[in-house]
Amino acid sequence: MSNFFEKSDLSRSEAENIISDTLQKCDDGELYLENSKSESILLDDNKIKNSSYNSDLGFGFRAISDEVVAYSHSNEISKNSLKQSSENLKSTLKSVKGTYNHEIPKSNKKYYENINPIEQKSLNEKIKILNEVNNYLRSKDDSIKQVTANFLGEQKSVEIIRSGGETLTDVRPLIRFNVSVMLEKNGRKETGVYGVGGRQSYDSYLKDDNWKSVCDEALRIASVNLESKPAPAGEMKVVLGPGWPAILIHEAVGHGLEGDFNRKKTSAFHNLMGLKVASEGVTIVDDGTIDNRRGSLTIDDEGTPTEKTVLIENGILKNFMQDRLNARLMKTKSTGSGRRENYRHIVLPRMRNTMMLSGNQTQDEMIKAVDKGIFAVSFGGGQVDITSGKFVFNCTEAYEIVNGKIGSPIKGATLIGDGPSILKEVSMVGNDMMMDPGIGTCGKAGQGVPVGVAQPSILINKMTVGGTKL
Amino acid sequence: MVKDQEFLEKKASYCLGLAKKLGATDSSVIVNNSVSETVNFRNKKLDESNRSDDLGISITTYIGKKKSSISSSNLLDDNLNILIEKCVETTKNTPEDEFNSLPDKDLLAKEVKDLDLYDDTHIENDQKIDYLKKLESAASNDKKIVNTESSFTQNKSNFILANSEGFCAGYKTSSFTASSVTVAKDEKSMERDYEYSSKCFLKDLDDAGELGKQAADQTIRKLSPKKIGSEKIAIIFDKRIAKGILSTFASAISSSAISRGTSFLKDKVNQKIFSDTINVLDKPDILKGLGSRNFDSEGVKTDTLKLVDQGILKHYLIDTYNGKKLNLKSNGRCGGTSNLYFENGNISFKDLLNSKSKSLYITETIGHGSNIVTGDYSVGATGFLVENGEFKYPINEITIAGNFKDMFKNITLANDLEFKYSTNSPTMMIEGMVVAGK
Numbered sequence A: 001m002s003n004f005f006e007k008s009d010l011s012r013s014e015a016e017n018i019i020s021d022t023l024q025k026c027d028d029g030e031l032y033l034e035n036s037k038s039e040s041i042l043l044d045d046n047k048i049k050n051s052s053y054n055s056d057l058g059f060g061f062r063a064i065s066d067e068v069v070a071y072s073h074s075n076e077i078s079k080n081s082l083k084q085s086s087e088n089l090k091s092t093l094k095s096v097k098g099t100y101n102h103e104i105p106k107s108n109k110k111y112y113e114n115i116n117p118i119e120q121k122s123l124n125e126k127i128k129i130l131n132e133v134n135n136y137l138r139s140k141d142d143s144i145k146q147v148t149a150n151f152l153g154e155q156k157s158v159e160i161i162r163s164g165g166e167t168l169t170d171v172r173p174l175i176r177f178n179v180s181v182m183l184e185k186n187g188r189k190e191t192g193v194y195g196v197g198g199r200q201s202y203d204s205y206l207k208d209d210n211w212k213s214v215c216d217e218a219l220r221i222a223s224v225n226l227e228s229k230p231a232p233a234g235e236m237k238v239v240l241g242p243g244w245p246a247i248l249i250h251e252a253v254g255h256g257l258e259g260d261f262n263r264k265k266t267s268a269f270h271n272l273m274g275l276k277v278a279s280e281g282v283t284i285v286d287d288g289t290i291d292n293r294r295g296s297l298t299i300d301d302e303g304t305p306t307e308k309t310v311l312i313e314n315g316i317l318k319n320f321m322q323d324r325l326n327a328r329l330m331k332t333k334s335t336g337s338g339r340r341e342n343y344r345h346i347v348l349p350r351m352r353n354t355m356m357l358s359g360n361q362t363q364d365e366m367i368k369a370v371d372k373g374i375f376a377v378s379f380g381g382g383q384v385d386i387t388s389g390k391f392v393f394n395c396t397e398a399y400e401i402v403n404g405k406i407g408s409p410i411k412g413a414t415l416i417g418d419g420p421s422i423l424k425e426v427s428m429v430g431n432d433m434m435m436d437p438g439i440g441t442c443g444k445a446g447q448g449v450p451v452g453v454a455q456p457s458i459l460i461n462k463m464t465v466g467g468t469k470l
Numbered sequence B: 001m002v003k004d005q006e007f008l009e010k011k012a013s014y015c016l017g018l019a020k021k022l023g024a025t026d027s028s029v030i031v032n033n034s035v036s037e038t039v040n041f042r043n044k045k046l047d048e049s050n051r052s053d054d055l056g057i058s059i060t061t062y063i064g065k066k067k068s069s070i071s072s073s074n075l076l077d078d079n080l081n082i083l084i085e086k087c088v089e090t091t092k093n094t095p096e097d098e099f100n101s102l103p104d105k106d107l108l109a110k111e112v113k114d115l116d117l118y119d120d121t122h123i124e125n126d127q128k129i130d131y132l133k134k135l136e137s138a139a140s141n142d143k144k145i146v147n148t149e150s151s152f153t154q155n156k157s158n159f160i161l162a163n164s165e166g167f168c169a170g171y172k173t174s175s176f177t178a179s180s181v182t183v184a185k186d187e188k189s190m191e192r193d194y195e196y197s198s199k200c201f202l203k204d205l206d207d208a209g210e211l212g213k214q215a216a217d218q219t220i221r222k223l224s225p226k227k228i229g230s231e232k233i234a235i236i237f238d239k240r241i242a243k244g245i246l247s248t249f250a251s252a253i254s255s256s257a258i259s260r261g262t263s264f265l266k267d268k269v270n271q272k273i274f275s276d277t278i279n280v281l282d283k284p285d286i287l288k289g290l291g292s293r294n295f296d297s298e299g300v301k302t303d304t305l306k307l308v309d310q311g312i313l314k315h316y317l318i319d320t321y322n323g324k325k326l327n328l329k330s331n332g333r334c335g336g337t338s339n340l341y342f343e344n345g346n347i348s349f350k351d352l353l354n355s356k357s358k359s360l361y362i363t364e365t366i367g368h369g370s371n372i373v374t375g376d377y378s379v380g381a382t383g384f385l386v387e388n389g390e391f392k393y394p395i396n397e398i399t400i401a402g403n404f405k406d407m408f409k410n411i412t413l414a415n416d417l418e419f420k421y422s423t424n425s426p427t428m429m430i431e432g433m434v435v436a437g438k
Helices: A010-022 A078-090 A123-140 A200-205 A211-226 A243-255 A259-265 A324-329 A363-369 A419-425 B006-020 B078-093 B124-140 B210-219 B239-252 B255-260 B320-328 B348-354 B404-409
Strands: A028-044 A049-066 A069-072 A144-162 A169-186 A190-197 A233-240 A286-287 A308-313 A353-356 A374-385 A390-402 A406-410 A414-418 A426-429 A440-444 A447-455 A457-466 B026-044 B046-062 B067-071 B145-164 B172-185 B190-199 B231-237 B280-282 B305-309 B341-343 B358-366 B375-386 B390-403 B409-412 B428-436
Touching: A010 A028, A010 A049, A010 A078, A010 A144, A028 A123, A028 A324, A028 A374, A049 A078, A049 A123, A049 B078, A069 A078, A069 A308, A078 A374, A078 B046, A123 A144, A123 A211, A123 B280, A190 A200, A190 A211, A190 A233, A190 B026, A211 B006, A233 A363, A233 B428, A243 A259, A243 A286, A243 A308, A243 A353, A243 A390, A243 A419, A243 A440, A243 A447, A363 A414, A390 B358, A390 B375, A390 B390, A414 A419, A414 B124, A414 B375, A414 B390, A419 A426, A419 A457, A426 A447, A457 B375, A457 B390, A457 B428, B006 B046, B026 B124, B046 B078, B067 B078, B124 B145, B124 B172, B124 B190, B124 B210, B145 B210, B145 B404, B172 B210, B172 B341, B190 B210, B231 B239, B239 B358, B239 B404, B239 B428, B255 B320, B375 B404, B390 B404, B404 B409, B404 B428
Parallel strands: A049 B067, A069 B046, A233 A374, A353 A447, B231 B358
Antiparallel strands: A028 A049, A028 A144, A049 A069, A144 A169, A169 A190, A233 A457, A286 A308, A286 A353, A374 A390, A390 A406, A390 A414, A414 A457, A426 A457, A440 A447, B026 B046, B026 B145, B046 B067, B145 B172, B172 B190, B231 B428, B280 B305, B280 B341, B358 B375, B375 B390, B390 B428, B409 B428
16 A cells, blocks of 8 residues: 655645645545556567556545535645645635535445556566467468557555545556457458456466467457458347447446436436336446456545446336435435546546346347347447437447348448437347456546446347448 | 746756666656646536646666666656666566667757747636636527536646757647537437637637537537438538548558558558548648647657648658668657648538538547558448538438548548648548448
8 A cells, every 4th residue: 555645745644634624614525645556568560569667646636515526636745735736626616615524435345456466477477478479379370460469557556535534545456468460361451359357467367378368369350350241331130249249338328327417417318217218128237346357446436335236127227327426416325436547537427347137038049030130249449429329339340140140240330329229129138148358448528447348148129330331 | 837947857867867877878758747727617607627737757768779668747856766777677678679769860850949839828717717607608598508518728838858869858838728518408309519619829719609609509400310311422521520530541651550561551652542632731830730849759850741742642650660660761750740631622611512412411420430450431420411502400320431542532622721620621521431320
């Protein structure tokens, strides 16, 4: 755990006094301190292209009065700097008359270990694996023209000091290992990308040559794409595979169920609480409590322990995801969803691991039920316009379905749909729920945070496929 | 107050000195400080104030052909000591790469011209609030507008770039940015749109009332959209979307994509990739330009480049490392383009709208659908159906798709170029793309 006051002219008790003084008569607020260390080691074009290390230290001071948030951040943890921030907050919130809400739930549960993954494996060992990845892939297939592989490791220590001196801490490890290959055959180029990661040591994911399966998967996707035909254009049935394709859930309904958009009534879901928003059999949860997952958190960035929040239960909208600010204004409780990219940013209600739970049908039944449509197995990114509810995601591995059978692979295409109505078009839910491999980053208001998704195979009756073949 | 040159230079030279002492044969360092103050409004009331003071340092050390780098926001000397020691240690353990080096000395910028990028004016939060009040009052005039969010940011930055070849330069920049996001609602739909203005100088910023009104008008006209059928149709890209197509072109000619072989424009220099009428420029010395600069992120001087001349690709965007790999000299584009733009076409906006009996006018795209390896393009889109030069009705939940290789050859540009962003395009029409809808 970092001692943020060790090398500062500011003592902990002085900091506590400034915090309590600034936040009196505010409704909420805290000092958030963060120390993160991260590394990136990249192999590209047969060489170690980059080995870099980052150490980031800073604080963010927040004061909330009614709906107004005042925020100030700095890299210098010093008496002067904290006082300047305090003055800044006070000048924004000129006449405050609230009552500070001291209530914050407690929990002893931890969802990952206090480790520094960067230190657990030497630079030489990491370089050795990256070189092995390169050699393994290039010896496998002559048409491989480019291999990129990288390690990303991070340890983030956070401390939250609230008015009155209450202190909450967390140490969060996070790693990612990615492989990307480009194939070229008969003048045509295609890529395949795969990765794994989560809140454990590198070795938990890479032991026993596990990295080979990551390489094989990236190569398999690229090989499939090399044979792909132009994608169809227009509305049709879509079968989604299990796991990572759940970014559809993340984009289509996840963002629209975040507290801030619903308090402001700018989400297409804001007036649908308690109503049917999905087919029967569709249950969606957002869970921060799964051990070692990329989207899991012991406490959120306001100090609230995370939980498993039921968003949609058997088709009915049950809950939004809340941070403390939006929960108070909507007269409900925080779901432990208050997150920020780092100390430079304000807290927003965000997703953690968003999952559609299993039903009882098989993927086979779904494919057989489709005369003309597509089967989408893997995706790149997605995006949503939460106000109109329209969302997209980009296929990176997909096949056409003709008369109940999987046909040829099709080129990457964008799929577009309408968030509030898409889940009503789900006509089959599979029994094969799977988590994603641990690679997702969600962007909102310029802030990226690590998230997870999961789902079983599903059949959607109608979506628009953005191909070029009419 | 943003830190002065002297403070940043002192830090930079401390790092270069220490790196040398610890065994680095070469090194480079960037030190920067950026202070921003933002005020946000929502529904005519103060919503958020945000002050940020960001310090940053990044150091790259070389030992012969070995290289490694570190970065930090903690500029205290004892932290820098630990980090630079770690950096030199990591450098020793990183394999050699024959192309690693500082830029050639004769390519480094010799002079720093004053490009008029810094406005000393300080705008107090109360003045920002006055601006936002005026903006939001104009934005919420129409009853259909149900939510307004607006923001005003003042940013002042300063930086120093120094290397062990003796280069040491930097300068202050400023920006003033206002934006308005509005939500409109009718019985059938709810829609969102925005307007935005960003300038180096406060006095050049758009009028608050006009900005708010424009955001509201652009949102209201999107209400009650329809979905159309799938067909091949001419697409007209609003300027704010057309500039994205130019950005994709820039990524496809970056020397890193070219040297790695992962661009559909590899080996296309001196070949025709656009139609005859198309010229693309990257001009770094525009006074008050949002992308203006004296040198790139390695210190290499940047001259104006005519990247595309009458449809023919003339240059890649080259940095030192990838330049050496491609056997080409850096043209000062480490970190990308400066003020990149399509030159004006020779047809007015009105005539462009009129040039087809039926076309689609696109005002927003969503999704990350540009693949620079294959040139494939497929994104979600929102816009309007245009018939005989008239906007007929709004359209959404469609996708548009094509391949850049064909799209580039079918571009017609209007003559309405403005320098609103650092990358800019006139209104653009592309024929032969496929719309997927019903």
